[in-house]
Amino acid sequence: MNTMILATKNAGKLREVREIFPELTILSMTEIGLDPEIIEDGTTFAENALIKARAVHAALGENPEGYAVIADDSGIEIDYMDKAPGVYSSRYLGEDTPYTYKNQVILDNLKDAGPGQRTCRYVAAIAVVLADGQELVTEEACEGEIAYSPAGEGGFGYDPIFYVPMYGKNMAELTPDEKNRISHRGKALRRMRACLQAGKSW
Ligand code: IMP
Numbered sequence: 001m002n003t004m005i006l007a008t009k010n011a012g013k014l015r016e017v018r019e020i021f022p023e024l025t026i027l028s029m030t031e032i033g034l035d036p037e038i039i040e041d042g043t044t045f046a047e048n049a050l051i052k053a054r055a056v057h058a059a060l061g062e063n064p065e066g067y068a069v070i071a072d073d074s075g076i077e078i079d080y081m082d083k084a085p086g087v088y089s090s091r092y093l094g095e096d097t098p099y100t101y102k103n104q105v106i107l108d109n110l111k112d113a114g115p116g117q118r119t120c121r122y123v124a125a126i127a128v129v130l131a132d133g134q135e136l137v138t139e140e141a142c143e144g145e146i147a148y149s150p151a152g153e154g155g156f157g158y159d160p161i162f163y164v165p166m167y168g169k170n171m172a173e174l175t176p177d178e179k180n181r182i183s184h185r186g187k188a189l190r191r192m193r194a195c196l197q198a199g200k201s202w
Helices: 011-020 045-059 099-109 176-182 184-199
Strands: 003-006 025-028 068-078 119-129 135-146 162-164
Touching: 003 011, 011 025, 011 068, 011 176, 011 184, 045 068, 045 119, 045 135, 068 184, 119 184, 135 184, 176 184
Parallel strands: 003 025, 003 068
Antiparallel strands: 068 119, 119 135, 135 162
8 A cells, every 4th residue: 555645735745745755646535536525624734634535445445455644624823813814824814825925924913023923834734544444644744933034935825934043044945945844744744654653654
């Protein structure tokens, strides 16, 4: 079993999961013709990741290929905004609102926040549902700060305003390898790889 279905329509996530799991064939649910209604009404990243993975696992039905399903639920917690938008990160200010606008609103919200008040983190929960229904979840965070201005063209979403102290750059200025090495998603996916290998389920 070296094919997993990724329960997402987010092209940025799909690209990063493929980069971090080069040993697997990762197909998006769209690529295999699935588009189940997924109601993300969990209150934690882990709950929402499981909701997505279970929904796509159910939509696979008989699943003769024995596909496992993998889902990522992630977001940004900004301490100055009481940890918002958190699990609502993709819906913040509207699902289809451009990130140039969302990022500018966050910069404006933090205009009076000085050094030490700009801390934030990305969080990612990864859920896997194996063909036999067995479920695994991992979660990791990546600490950073809200920058004073956007920079960089890489990554996606909030990356232009997410300052990474270790690199002295914003996330969108990092190469894919640099981002994946330290990102919430990179760490949670590598932990998932270790869980899957330990369980010898595949
Ligand atoms: P989800 O699809 O409900 O898990 O929403 C995830 C949202 O969190 C994304 O649409 C982005 O807004 C944000 N997000 C998660 N991970 C990242 C990242 O690595 N870079 C930038 N934004 C991210």
